[in-house]
Amino acid sequence: MLKIHNSLSRQKETFKPITAGKVNMYVCGMTVYDLCHVGHARVMVVFDVVTRYLRALGYNVTYVRNITxxxxxxxxxxAExxxxxxxxxERFIAEMHQDADALGVLRPDLEPKATESMPEILAMVETLIGKGLAYKADNGDxxxxxSKFEAYGKLSGRQVDDLRAGERIAVNEAKTDPLDFVLWKAAKEGEPAWESPWGMGRPGxxxxxxxxxAHCLGEHFDIHGGGQDLQFPHHENEIAxxxxxxxxxxxxxWMHNGFVRIDDEKMSKSLGNFFTVREVLAQYPAEAVRYFILSSHYRSPLNYAEDQLEQAKAALTRFYTSLRDVEPQPELNWQDDKEFGSRFAEAMDDDFNTALALSVMADVRQALNKALENNEADLAAYLAGLLLSFGDVLGLFQQDAETFLVGDMAEDSDADAIDALIVERNQARADKNWSRADDIRDQLSEMGIVIEDAAGKTSWRRA
Known part of the structure; x- marks a missing residue:
């Protein structure tokens, strides 16, 4: 039975959708003025897995991720x-989609833009003014x-009086209370603006x-997600x-994923430790980055460090190596497996614990390796199919194993030379010419090639 840590109650709760068999989920998306960074990647991957698992459980999921x-x-x-x-x-929306696609993130069902939602925004502001919850200030904002919303602070757990004590009203603001926040900004010269009952302006x-x-999912829906940094004030203000x-x-x-840290320091442009997804993907396979993100529980801080990425790449390589020489059993339902399937479900049902789910998959890989060593073809095919079905839930193993390990052979000009050296090395080993065999291994290593001898055959992969 799925349990989700609800930021509102600060505890795990058994998940019960509003409508049986249906889940509506909204996640705060990107403000599109620059390339996505590692923090954005975490949000995209985390809620992609939430969507995939809910669908694996049989729910009809409508996933909305907005664009500011x-x-x-x-x-x-x-202007710059x-x-x-x-x-x-438009340029950075395309760049965002490129990064998301590379990371294996499925497109949301709906991706509304703020500039295309003005009628709904204006209607909500009018409603709030009509109920006495909002006011037009002297500056047109x-x-x-x-002060009119008694439950303010219930998501973040902050007290209004404490918040007010730490805030000041800026010189250029006309609000009556330092905690009041802008719903509609009066137009400034040279800025885009839309017509409204309060004059030309744009939304907060x-x-x-x-x-x-509300427009996409209704006034009451199941799940709202985003990064921990949005819990206050953004999501607190959304509730109000x-x-x-x-x-x-x-x-x-309410679901919130943890912060990303860089070498145990908070990621920040001012500290110079700020990485875009594009920069990371230039150094590591996209699937290894995804594996790295999933190797920590989504609510935990994620420490971005080169050794962590290397470990993720090595772990993913071990999985693909095990899957390389086996034809997986097709159309396998992992939920029917009483051993590994039950453990995988238990991990994911515990607030989407992908770190624990990956450890279950590592046990499946070890069992697969043992089946291969014992020439148990049917068992190996079943376990390989089980791994791939788990991978579908986590968005892993989406490539052919040979392609991941070796690359596109059609575009690899070194492939024939590598194969020839391996043939020569195997002959040297057969002739007991160990010195020549070692020399060839060293030559291949200098080329960035790792060779592996198993089950009477030699395979190779990129280091």
């Missing part, structure tokens, strides 16, 4: 580049009145998600907006 395509950073970057906002955002960041989630507008609970389960 208008805000201060986007306006500033477009001397390009239109639309050109900038519209603010949410936090928080209102976008409340409007888009959505529940204030609709007079009902907006979300049943």
């Amino acid at each position: 395509d208008i805000d201060d950073k986007i306006i500033k970057r477009a 580049n001397g390009e239109t906002i639309q050109a900038l955002t 519209v603010y949410y009145d936090v 960041w928080h209102i976008e998600c409340s409007a888009m989630s 907006q959505s529940e204030g507008a609709h007079d009902c609970q907006s979300v049943n389960y």
Whole structure:
């Protein structure tokens, strides 16, 4: 039985969808003014696995991940580049999709944009003003009145008085309380703007998600996800907006993935330890990066370090090596397996514990290796099929094993030379010319080739 750690209750709860057999999930997506970084990759991979597992359990999942395509950073970057906002955002949406595709992340079912959601945003702001929860300030901005929402702070666990004590109203703001947040920004010269009952302007960041989630999934839906950094104030403000507008609970389960750290320091541009997905993928296979992300529980901090990436790549290589020489049993349902399947389900049912699920898969790999050593072909085929079916849930083993280990042979100009050296080495070993055999192994190693002798044959892969 699936249990999810609910950030709202701060404990694991048995998952029960609002509608039997149906799950509606909204995840805060990217603000598209730059390339995705490792933190974005974690969000994408984590909630991709949540979606995959829910579907494996038989749920009909509608997964919504929004795109913020208008805000201060986007306006500033477009001006710096001397390009239109639309050109900038469309370019980085394409770059985001490229990174997500490389990481094996399935496209969300719906991907609404803020600029295409103005009617819903305007309607929600009007509703909040009509209920006395928001007001138009003297500078033309519209603010949410936090003092009117008694439950403010329930997600983050923060007390309003404590929050207010640490906040100040900026000189250029006209809000009446330091905790009040902007719903609609009055237009500034040279900035894009839309018509509204309060004059030309554009939406604040928080209102976008409340409007888009309600439009796509309804006023009350099952799961809302995002990074831990969004829990306050963004998601706290979403609750105030959505529940204030609709007079009902907006979300049943709030999920937040942990921070990414770089060599045990918080990832930050100011510290110079900020990595884009594109930079990481230039050094490591995309699937190894995905494996690395899944090797920690999603709520735990994820420490990005080269040795961690190397370990992930080595672990993935061991899996592919075991799968290389076996034809897996097709159309295998892992949920029917009483041993490994039950353990895998137990791990994933425990708040999507992918780290534990990977350890179960490692046990399957060891059993597969033993079956291969004992020439138990049927058992090996079954275990290989089991591994691949687990992999489908985690988005792993999506490549042919030979391709992962060796590369595209059609484009590999060294392949024939490598095969010839291996034939020569095997002959040298047959002739007991150990010195020549060792020399060839060293030559292949210098070429970045690892050779492995097993079951009476020699195979090779890229180091």
